[in-house]
Amino acid sequence: MHDYFNTKGKELTYTERQLIERWHNKEKLSNRQIAQRLNKAPQTIHHELKRGQVQLKTKTKYSATHAQEYHSANKSHCGRHSKLTPNLNETISAGVRDKKSLEVILQELTGVCLRTLYHWVDKGWLDVKYHHLLYPHYKKAKKLRKIQPKRPYGLSIDQRPEEINQREAFGHWEIDTVLLTKEKNDCLLTLTERQTRFEIIRLIPDKTSASVNRALLTLQEEVQFKSLTSDNGREFARLHEVVPCPVYYCHAYASFERGSNENHNRMIRRFLPKGTKQTTVQAVAKIETWMNHYPRKMFKYQTPFQMYRGG
Template identity: 30%
Template sequence: MGSHYCHLNLDERRKLAKWLEAKMPVPEIADRLGRAASTIYRELKRNTFEDTELPELNGYYCMTAQAKYEKRRAIHRKMIVYPELKETIEDRLKAGWSPEQIAGRMRLERHPIRVSHETIYRFAYSKDGREEQFFRHLPEHRRRRRPRGYRRHNRTHMFDNQSLSHRPERVSERAEFGHWECDLMMFRKEHGKVNVTSLVERVSRFAVVFRNEDRQSKPIMEALIQGLAPLPADARQSITFDRGTEFSAWKHLTAGIGADAWFCDPQAPYQKGTVENTNNRLRKYLPRSTEPTALTNRYLRSICHRLNSTPRKCLGYHTPAEIFETKLMEIQNRLG
């Protein structure tokens, strides 16, 4: 690994100023600080205070040196130098984009001035970013950056012929378009039985959401049939569910549109991780405290439009809508 250079901090500058006042030689100061002598000389050249009108005040002052250092660093921060860039990033964060999606889309569109996702995070948690509480626009709204945790893996169990163990490999590897994952989003019990079906295509990550009046399986399957029937058969080949009783009428779905049904192992929701991830994104707009009886399919479609118009890292920063439309065109051209 290459060496990593750490800038002098305020505590080191305080010691430096005190030892300079005591006429200590620079090499000895460098040795006490564990720094190269060239670092100290560079610090004195860059951050010594000079006043042409009152030269007797010239000298090295720790607080002045720190302020000059911070000002110089700020000049190189794109989000400070280019306010219009910061405004654009802030607008996209408010629209639900992540820093990675913003940075990736900028690269894809070849913006003349662009930033990395790390630059966005660093600004959010910098002194300037904290003053305006920029972190509130980040996906997790955290006041402090948190180290990455570890994903917990659950055990899997094998069972009947509809198990994922029998699902074709091309589906598991996302090598073929037209395979979906489905789940229900529930709300607080006091709000009744109304819930929301979330449906996402595995290759494009294109999401569809609609309202259900309760958890009865047959009406849910009929809603799926109604939603997917307008698509070409190659765009609705299969759906993967969990083992909830609300999906027990899967044979009705197969008879209706000819789509295969696959089921996760018990207590293994990570096996349909695409829809689980989509649910996490939807919870930003549909928290558990939502009054579901007030939800309309028009409002749910507007949420889907926002999700499907957001670039995704796994899609090379294209949007789900772009990939979905491209795949549909390929099917139409093949059939046409």
């Protein structure tokens, strides 16, 4: 039985090649003797000496440096070639700059998977980096116990019918406000239809119940409200005065109970980050249109507008 082994993946190192050069050129050891010292097969040494030969003026000899360069050149050609092309790079990078997620960008591509896109971003092979992606850092959600609000304004979300909870019917909305700055300034009133994820955004002068109610009175002329679900902010304390439908209030510190609306608020932050001092009605309308025409994975990449029109 042979007392050597050559496990797959155990290539000769540069140090071993230098030893081969010394033993073969200077000490004139045979291939079998060199193989025994390195614990390799004699055939391995034979092939190595053949690949590492260099031609001198009168003779040929083994060069460890030449053999290592030859090995490195061969290794560079191993493995599958990347599918990334300049055009593909431009398409993906442009989509990320246009506030699209990689899942949505993937629908425009063929021959690659989502994991590949993330791999290219992680490796830095694209013009956009990891921090350019939407929500690049995720934290594990804490388990919060449900706390009843100190001042209940109306019906608790616990009383909301299962039909609304399961999103089986159209016309049930989640409502919230989005502040642009901590200073007293314009803010956004956002409403998300639970079944279709259709979004309505209105710019209101301040975060008061009077401003919220005025906006809702105007909206009722064009939108059907079967129910509203809100948090316990004071701006929503008088919703029952203007909407002829049930209003359900979430538990304190449980924004996840209006998850669709909260997620849409994060989408708005792509365009209006915290600290935005000014915006216009036209800019808000443009964001609303963009969100309602953004493909959603949950709808097999149909848009909320398509779902809303079908509703």
